[in-house]
């Protein structure tokens with residue numbers, strides 16, 4: 001994996017069954033199988049305000065050509081979603097400690113939001129995450145980005161083209177100085193369409209992700225040229241350093 005540059009397809013926004021809004025098919029072996037069918041080389045597991053199923057998906061991908069980054073989709077105090085990406089489940093769980101300390105300590109209402117299943121690498125039920133996950137933390141965007149970076153991760157503004165739960169919609173702008181590594185667009189648009197609508201985003205690296213809550217929503221619209229499947233290499237690719245690059249792949 002070291003040495004030369006290679007171009008690989010990535011989907012850096014995938015939910016599992018611990019996200020109450022995800023379908024029950026979003027279990028580790030099926031996510032890995034679908035990723036490989038799509039030709040993806042890197043995915044990130046990004047559940048709402050938790051990293052409980054990250055390690056299980058990583059274990060399910062062992063022995064395959066798929067790398068699984070340890071992520072989370074955090075909801076800031078102004079209801080903006082930010083993707084937090086790390087290399088290891090340990091880093092993501094350390095970040096989870098910070099997030100849980102800023103999450104209202106309330107039980108999940110399964111009937112309203114859905115169940116939150118923590119599973120093993122086979123997708124077998126282990127227990128439920130009983131906390132209310134689908135809600136805002138008290139963290140500001142600045143606290144999220146600096147907290148993630150201090151743990152060795154990177155932060156990406158999620159689905160900025162969406163009318164709800166995006167940094168651009170919640171604040172009306174991207175806070176100047178916020179050390180975002182990229183902005184993400186949903187699978188319903190293109191970089192051209194988003195830049196035409198929001199010219200202020202020009203110059204920001206853009207990735208396209210599935211934000212998959214079901215297997216059919218995983219996608220292969222982002223081609224990344226890097227040396228190895230790490231967060232550091234991804235960050236360099238987003239900056240376009242040393243021949244690394246990020247490119248949108250139309251359908």
Ligand SMILES: [Zn+2]
Pocket residue numbers: 073081158159165
């Ligand atoms: Zn979201």
Ligand SMILES: [Zn+2]
Pocket residue numbers: 013015046073211212
């Ligand atoms: Zn999401």
